Amino acid sequence: MKHLNIFIFLFCSCLTTLAQNHHLVFPDSAGWNVLNENQELAFRVKIAPEIPAFFSIEGAEGLNMNFDTLGNFSWKPSYDLVDRVAQTKDITVIFQATLRDGKRERKPITFTIKHVNRPPVVEDLPVFYVKQSNLNTYQIANDYVYDPDGDPIVIKSIQSQMPEGSGLSSLGQFTWTPSRSQFSSLKNNSLQVEFIVQDQPDKAETKGRLKISQTQQDLPPEILIVPGDSLFSIKEDETLNLKIYISDPNGDDNVRSVGFIPNDKRVPSTGLKENTLLQSEFTWTPGYEFVDDAQNSITTEIVFFVIDKSNNRTQRKVRIKITDTENLIKKDGHLYQKYRSNLVDALILIQQLDANQKKLNADYKKAKKGKKNRSIVNASLGAVTGFTPAVVDNSDQSKVVSAVGGTTVLTLGTLEATEVVGRSKENILEKIKIGIDIRNKIQSLGDEFARKYALKSSRRNAEFDKDIEKLRANLNDQRIVLLELDAYAKNAAKIDDREIKKVFVDFADEQK
Template sequence: MKRFHFIALLLITTLSVNAQVQLVFPDSVGWNVLNENEELNFQVKTHPDVKKHFSIEGVDGLGINFDSLGNFSWKPSFDLVDRVSKTKDFSVIFQAAFADGKRERKTITFTVKHVNRPPVVEELPVFYVRQSKENTYQISSDFVYDQDGDPISFRSSQTQLPEGATLSSQGQFTWTPSRLQFANLKTNPLTIEFIVQDQPDKAEKKGQLHLAQTQLDLPSEIQILPIDTLFTIKEDETLNLRISVSDPNGDDNVRSVGFIASDKRIPTAAFKENTQLLYEFTWTPGYDFVDDAQTALTPELTFFALDKSNNRTQKKVRIKVLDAENMIKKDALLFSKYRSNLIDCMVLLQQLDRNQKQLNQDYKKAKKGKKNRSIVNASLGAVTGFTPIIVDDPTSAKAVSGVGGTTVLTLGTLEATEVIGRSKENIMDKIKINIDLRNKVQSSGDDFARKYALKNSRRSPEFDKDIDKLRANLNDQRIVLLELDAYNKNLGHIDDKDIKKVFLDYGDETK
């Protein structure tokens, strides 16, 4: 019974040592999905639990904290994901290094969701008005703004406004004070509270407008933010314009707002209404918008507003769309080059391994030789007799032959390799070349797989240069000396798991 327990314990120990160590992450659904400004904490472990040293790659500029014990902590900043994209993926590589020199790596993709913040309202400068004049004050984006870049709208309770005053959804305050109102302002300045609301999430913040005296006249117009007449973007970039419509007769006087595009491929769905007088234009051209034979296209957009009297106000902008390289196709092509070159390394390693096995067999045969054998091919005139005499000597095997009874010819035993025409020294030289080449190809393949495991690294100019260096190792001139069979590769089907077995740092991120 004790012997049985010992054998079982030995078997379990052997299985645990030979088993591949795996990285263990949280297994709850959506554990790698988090919001901006939300802290994520967990500890990476290994199965089985062995002594290891953790590290992480691809975290530059993200603010991720990860120590050698596997403790992960991250609180994404508010500006990490823009309001239009809503979500953004970030891929990093976790690595565990073990005492025996082996490593285990795994790529994890975190999805960060955009979190809306309420608008910021700073203290506004005093608004000075004049008597019997229509005074207009536009609340500036220098004092009221949204940190996420959301469109904002304004509103105020009618009880907070003096008689005859209005506050539009664009933050435009309008008032024509009477004589009595103007007189009261001189000794009792007014303070009006208003509410700022972002769109489309409706987060709110309160602000105050102080009234004293002066006047600003704002004519009816369409305002486009950012303020410009020509916008230049690439095919894969998103243009986001905020359009606000102001009317001296009040919000209700605006009947319709829209746009006309010179290029029919610009969809009407790109124009969206947030409030009655606040609109947004969001458009991404796409890689097929500019023809391959062209470098750019410049469509024209005409934004218009119609009031109830059919008075038309319009403003034109042009969008210069530059031809852009299709990064989706480029990343796929770069990954194909990355993978195919590593496969070529695998093929050469397989050939070198087979060749090493054959050379070892040849060397054993050459080293063994054929003892106590000699060849005599001589003619010394009249030979009366031939008598071979074998002399056993522990230090040297000799064959002594008597020729003609009076002439003695002594020959050292020939090595079998010399008999068959091949030298064991030549085989040993090939073995050394084979081992050196294999180590060189394995090392350069490991470096290449690790350096370009992530797609962002493959976009660098050094990628093609490193491919040339890798190819130089694969085309080493000494390969000719090994007389490898260029047509006997026996590849079969090679998937990513096969590549990862040879090159542990291989990364399969393609998107």
């Protein structure tokens, strides 16, 4: 029977140890969570030791991630997920496994997505109608030729396809002065000219085709700004990206300089970068301090200009409306501090309740023991007839007390429990129950609060402040006064993230 009890004890200990060591298992290969746009990633999340569990994911809204309850995960990031300028983007989600006993195992995973360059797109171009013995100009780089990633593009000619006397600039400006014989040949047979569109800086290429026929058409020199709006509306934290294409009927070499003049000196001159002599890119982010707090928005003007070698000047004005935007970086930092500080307050109260619980348990034991050690006689008014020694324990002569005869009995027993016995044992027991009830509520609410707002995106919701009020209401439970807790609680500034995570396991120790 003794061996059987030992076996049962060891078996239960093993089960307890295994229950405490459950954790989520992900692929362990190097860089498994780093993938490119449009690259499919698939794996299965397991729990070790392996037991039945219900799997779920948080923070994956709008990302088209597939994750079923058995732990099977698959995802193919879209091409537009990562900005071409940033090149990479980190996305954090939380995987969760719910066990049959209601316990949960959670783990945040950060996926690093890399930008994938796509080649330019060339749609069917409108027919190029030319005039005889005149310089005919056609701009290929228009709405029909673009890069899906927003990369600057350069047009390259295929010399074997070019008619005699024609030219194709890097900006896609096709020029040709057809001779009489060339013009005549177009009367019955249109000319097909192939060219190459190359994006920058990755040099991905796509072949296009231009159809040329007889007609009369003339394109004046122009500064082409893409997008072609005259008014752009952006937020303070939003980046404005404009592509500037310069064309000159006299050839590429005739362009001398390209620049811009803003009406607000806070627009930096470094915003315009020259990719080639005839192609530039304007990139600008106003910043959170650009619009004064007293204003909702501000509109600024920028004049882009080009000057050729003959000092001829062409300009194009654009207006930019910047809307005041809340500083999400500061806001997220403030919300995280509210998230952490409220959990710290809950932790401190739990620590106080635990310490008070130990004290009350000790007082309760002392009170029960004090009843047994009460004085064997009580004192009251009346006649005293005499004192008589009385032996309580024959084996120990120190256990001798004096008895008083008559109507008065004088207490000479132990006074050890006088202080404790003076208070009701039921009163102590009631305080113990109150402490346990408050602690259970704080632990439950703290666990829910830590889990629900582990991601910064969830802390931006209106429910965040409501849940804080709910938590604070329980932290200020009126019954706490009855427990007479220590007013000199542990300093909140000394609480580190590891202490919080020990009590509230779902606490996010970073501003994710």
